[in-house]
Amino acid sequence: MIYHTRVPATQLPLISNVLILLPCSAYAACDELDRDALLSLLFKALLNWFASDDCCFWDGITYDPLDHRRVIRLWLPKRGIFGVISSAITNLTRLTYLNLSHNSLLGSLPDDLLSSLPNLQVIDLSFNHLVGPFPPSSNGSSHLQIINLSSNFFNGTIPSSVLVPSISIFNVSNNSFSGSIPMSNHSSHTSLTF
Numbered sequence: 611m612i613y614h615t616r617v618p619a620t621q622l623p624l625i626s627n628v629l630i631l632l633p634c635s636a637y638a639a640c641d642e643l644d645r646d647a648l649l650s651l652l653f654k655a656l657l658n659w660f661a662s663d664d665c666c667f668w669d670g671i672t673y674d675p676l677d678h679r680r681v682i683r684l685w686l687p688k689r690g691i692f693g694v695i696s697s698a699i700t701n702l703t704r705l706t707y708l709n710l711s712h713n714s715l716l717g718s719l720p721d722d723l724l725s726s727l728p729n730l731q732v733i734d735l736s737f738n739h740l741v742g743p744f745p746p747s748s749n750g751s752s753h754l755q756i757i758n759l760s761s762n763f764f765n766g767t768i769p770s771s772v773l774v775p776s777i778s779i780f781n782v783s784n785n786s787f788s789g790s791i792p793m794s795n796h797s798s799h800t801s802l803t804f
């Protein structure tokens with residue numbers, strides 16, 4: 611077992627290093643509430659989410675075997691997923707990596723998407739048909755490092771509060787946002803694209 615969950619999330623090595631190491635062992639099945647939340651997302655029609663009760667084996671899912679088998683990664687880019695992102699996603703409270711880019715997602719994001727997912731480090735919803743406002747970010751500790759909401763139809767203003775110090779890359783280009791570009795005093799940002 612090489613995966614160290616006891617280090618703070620912000621010190622984890624970057625995405626691809628972490629995620630291939632999680633085994634699907636005979637003793638593990640993902641958390642039941644996480645499984646129910648995933649089923650409520652209704653993405654299952656296109657995936658293998660019917661095949662087993664244990665979402666360890668489901669397409670696009672990675673869980674942390676050392677943290678109560680909670681789902682930490684939902685990675686389903688380019689899977690032809692159609693529909694809205696249900697608020698059930700906010701029950702995946704350990705979610706760290708979210709990539710649903712290049713699908714046909716519609717509608718607006720749950721208001722509490724970011725505030726309900728305090729562990730989220732990477733969110734890539736680029737190249738969909740999402741509309742509505744930028745979801746308010748959580749107050750307090752955020753671990754967000756990469757936000758890619760580019761190439762959608764989001765509108766309204768971009769709240770400056772979203773540029774938390776942990777943000778490294780932020781891309782909201784090719785949307786319908788209006789108003790002024792938020793200013794940030796944090797030197798930690800590598801790339802901000804509006």
Ligand SMILES: *[C@@H]1O[C@H](CO)[C@@H](O)[C@H](O)[C@H]1NC(C)=O
Pocket residue numbers: 687688709711732733734756758
């Ligand atoms: C999300 O998945 C797409 C398709 O595989 C990939 O190109 C993109 O880099 C991923 N996003 C992030 C933030 O890694």
Ligand SMILES: *[C@@H]1O[C@H](CO)[C@@H](O)[C@H](O)[C@H]1NC(C)=O
Pocket residue numbers: 643646650697698699700701
């Ligand atoms: C979160 O899970 C609980 C327990 O299953 C459920 O009652 C609640 O409706 C879920 N929340 C959302 C937003 O779906």
Ligand SMILES: *[C@@H]1O[C@H](CO)[C@@H](O)[C@H](O)[C@H]1NC(C)=O
Pocket residue numbers: 725746747748749
């Ligand atoms: C964050 O805090 C500010 C002031 O403390 C408050 O006005 C705002 O509603 C809070 N936002 C969220 C998403 O909780």
Ligand SMILES: *[C@@H]1O[C@H](CO)[C@@H](O)[C@H](O)[C@H]1NC(C)=O
Pocket residue numbers: 711712734736737756757758779781
């Ligand atoms: C979204 O942006 C991130 C950070 O720049 C990048 O790694 C990722 O590849 C982008 N996603 C897509 C689908 O291009």
Ligand SMILES: *[C@@H]1O[C@H](CO)[C@@H](O)[C@H](O)[C@H]1NC(C)=O
Pocket residue numbers: 736737760761781782783784801803
């Ligand atoms: C932002 O995303 C768009 C695609 O939506 C891409 O063309 C552009 O290169 C990205 N910008 C940066 C700095 O990564």
Ligand SMILES: *[C@@H]1O[C@H](CO)[C@@H](O)[C@H](O)[C@H]1NC(C)=O
Pocket residue numbers: 737738739760761762784
């Ligand atoms: C802008 O976003 C739309 C909707 O996702 C997409 O069809 C189009 O290819 C994007 N344009 C660029 C230049 O990335």
Ligand SMILES: *[C@@H]1O[C@H](CO)[C@@H](O)[C@H](O)[C@H]1NC(C)=O
Pocket residue numbers: 741742765766767
């Ligand atoms: C965003 O777009 C929707 C329609 O797609 C519209 O009803 C709403 O008023 C717009 N909001 C803003 C702030 O422009």
Ligand SMILES: *[C@@H]1O[C@H](CO)[C@@H](O)[C@H](O)[C@H]1NC(C)=O
Pocket residue numbers: 770793794795
């Ligand atoms: C950035 O710093 C300046 C001066 O220190 C301050 O007036 C301004 O309110 C700060 N902006 C934000 C978004 O924190």
